[in-house]
Amino acid sequence: MKKTATILASILSLAALFVSAGCGSNAEYVEAGGSRSLISTDKINIADWNKAADALVNSMLASSAFEKLKKPAILQVSRIINRTSQRIDTDLLTKRITITLNNSGQAVVKSTDKYSNELAEYKRFMGGKSTVPTADITLSGKIIEDRESVGRDREVTYTFQMSLNVDGLQVWEDQKQIAKQETKSLF
Amino acid sequence: MKNIQKIMVFCAASFFIAACSSVNTVENADFGSSAKMVSDKRIITDSGLDDIAFVAGVNEARTPSGLLKIQVELVNRTEAARNFNYCFEWFDGDGMLISSPEPIWLTSSIDAGESKYVSAVAPSAKAKDFRLKLLGNVRDY
Numbered sequence: 001m002k003k004t005a006t007i008l009a010s011i012l013s014l015a016a017l018f019v020s021a022g023c024g025s026n027a028e029y030v031e032a033g034g035s036r037s038l039i040s041t042d043k044i045n046i047a048d049w050n051k052a053a054d055a056l057v058n059s060m061l062a063s064s065a066f067e068k069l070k071k072p073a074i075l076q077v078s079r080i081i082n083r084t085s086q087r088i089d090t091d092l093l094t095k096r097i098t099i100t101l102n103n104s105g106q107a108v109v110k111s112t113d114k115y116s117n118e119l120a121e122y123k124r125f126m127g128g129k130s131t132v133p134t135a136d137i138t139l140s141g142k143i144i145e146d147r148e149s150v151g152r153d154r155e156v157t158y159t160f161q162m163s164l165n166v167d168g169l170q171v172w173e174d175q176k177q178i179a180k181q182e183t184k185s186l187f
Numbered sequence: 188m189k190n191i192q193k194i195m196v197f198c199a200a201s202f203f204i205a206a207c208s209s210v211n212t213v214e215n216a217d218f219g220s221s222a223k224m225v226s227d228k229r230i231i232t233d234s235g236l237d238d239i240a241f242v243a244g245v246n247e248a249r250t251p252s253g254l255l256k257i258q259v260e261l262v263n264r265t266e267a268a269r270n271f272n273y274c275f276e277w278f279d280g281d282g283m284l285i286s287s288p289e290p291i292w293l294t295s296s297i298d299a300g301e302s303k304y305v306s307a308v309a310p311s312a313k314a315k316d317f318r319l320k321l322l323g324n325v326r327d328y
Contacts, residue, residue, distance in 0.1 A: 031292065050291045051293050051294070058306070061254055063250075064252075100310045103288070103311045105311070
C-alpha cells in the first residue's frame, strides 16, 4: 500500500513539475525568415519564400529582359499557379520581387487598387485622353511540390518557376528549387 | 564471434568512407584570369566558420542595366558537408544601408572540399558598396 502511495506521489510531483515548466514563456524575437527561423517539411516556410524570391529577382536583374523596354517598364503581376498541397498567398513570393524591381528602377508595378483605376478612368473621361496604363511586361509563374520518403527520411522539394512575358514571348524564365529533408523520430 | 568482428570492421570502414566523401574538381588552367577581382577586407570572428566557408575570391561585374553584381567564391576546407548562412548588404555612395527590401539571411550547404559561388545583384542603382556576412549553422534542431 505504502509502495503504491510513493509511486503515486512521484508521478504527481513529476506531473506538477512538467506543468510548471510548461507555464513559462520563452518566446523571443527572431529575424523573419532568417538564419534562426523555424523550417519544416510540412509547408513552404518564410525562409523558403525569401530564398526563392531573392534567387529569382537576382536572375531577373542580371538578365537583359528589361533592356529593350522603356524605363521604368510597367509590370503587371499575372497568374501564379499553385500546384502544391497547401493554400498559399503568392504575394509572399511576388511582393519581394516587385519591391526590388521597383527600387532598381527597372519596373513599376501596375496597381490593383480599384479606386486608383477608377480615378485614372475618370481623368481619361474628363481629359479625353487615356491615362490608364497598359502593362509592358507581365510576370507569371508556377509553384510545384514534390514529396519523397525512404524509410524514416522525408524530403520535400518546392520548385518556383517564373517568367517575364512581352507580347506573348517569354523574354526571361528561371526556376529555383528548394529541398528540405527530415528524419522522423522512432517515437 | 569472427562474423561479428567482420561486420563491425565493415561498418566502421563504410562510415569512414561516407564521412570522407569530398568534391574533386577540374578547370582550365587560367580559370578566372579575366575576372575583375575586388580587393577585400575581412573580419574573422569565427575561425571554424572560416574553414567551412573560406572566402577564396570576390569579383564584381555590371548587369546589362548597370546594376552592381557581386560573386563570392567560398571553399569548404573541412572534411564534412556543412550548412552556412550568408547575407548581402548594399550601401549607397554615402555609406548608407539600402534597406528596402530588407537584407535577408540565406541558408546554403557546401560539400567537403567544394568550391561554391554565392552571388547577388544590387537592388538599386544607388548601390555602390556591398558587404557579405557569413554565419555558421545556428539551427540546433
